Amino acid sequence: MDKSEIIKNIKAHKKQPNLRFELKEKTELFIDRLFYTLFDIDTPVAENLDLLEKEFQHLVDLACWKVDKPCKKVWDNYVVRLPEILEKLNKDAEAIVDCDPASLSIEEVYLAYPGFYAIAIYRLAHELCKDGFPLVPRLMTEYAHSKTGVDINPGAQIGESFFIDHATGVVIGETAIIKDNVKIYQGVTLGALYVAKNLQKTKRHPTIEDNVTIYANATILGGETVIGKNSVIGGNAWITASVPANSTVFHSPEIKIKPISHAL
Incomplete structure (x- = not known):
């Protein structure tokens, strides 16, 4: 079988017209920027929210291929809930400090505790899951899963x-x-x-x-x-x-x- 025949056969078996691994990669970049925006003291919030909106719009273009399920308003609904999500995550961090005698500071929890990281990504993904945003919430929690070994379904x-x-x-x-x-x-x-x-x-x-x-x-x-x-x-x-x-x-x-x- 020559190279042209191999290429032809591979193309014949690529049957998922909407399967773009760029969506996975862009979701992970979006998560990293969002995490820094919410927690890192040196990250500018206003500037990063503008960047996050642009990155989210790209996720919309990649993930919302069903024309009967538009996703254009998801960001507007999501961004207004970020302060509430952050408030919940701060309570999670405080619970870890209060419960774990090994924790030396709350900064250690944010920076070094895989359980907190998994919870944080879950909470950020769950809000998108509630809005019916396709695939991206699962990619978010699977990214956390790959880093922490914690598998929380966003639902x-x-x-x-x-x-x-x-x-x-x-x-x-x-x-x-x-x-x-x-x-x-x-x-x-x-x-x-x-x-x-x-x-x-x-x-x-x-x-x-x-x-x-x-x-x-x-x-x-x-x-x-x-x-x-x-x-x-x-x-x-x-x-x-x-x-x-x-x-x-x-x-x-x-x-x-x-x-x-x-x-x-």
Whole structure:
């Protein structure tokens, strides 16, 4: 097969007319500028908002290929909510400082905590997801996922003062609901009991009520599963049914002592 035939065959199999990886790259650049605009003290806010608007318009051109779903007004709706998002993120950072004895300053949280970074990108993506902006919110949270190991679907609903400690391996599904003052440790999964395409419009992931702590590697599954307020879920617990408020749930390991064979 000569080169011209190879090119012809590759083109024949490129079947997605709207698949442009530039969208992924531009989304990541947009996130970086937005993060600096909101947090970095030396970044000029007014100037960067103008640049962000231009970059966002380019994302609109790349992502909104369905003419029946115009996206032209999304930026106007989004930018007015940025102060509110920033206020929530400041509460998240304060919750981390208050809860983690290893944190030496709030600046350390903003600069060095992967859990905070993942929450920040989630909150910025969630607002676009609520507006029905296609694909970009998922690209935003996947960018955070690649940097932190935290996979939060932008459709999840998360309340105030959220704390993810250590971060790596956390999975939060699309229809999960997390209320206020919740703490989650590494490896926690808030997932679905099973996956089927016909469940797309149903609540598949659990609800976590106020003041719940979920320790490392716990798995909580199912759209009808509710973890009641003030509960503590121990490490490695596997939960598929609701837990009443003020409960403690823990995994009990089975210990078998191997008999010692005495050498002759």
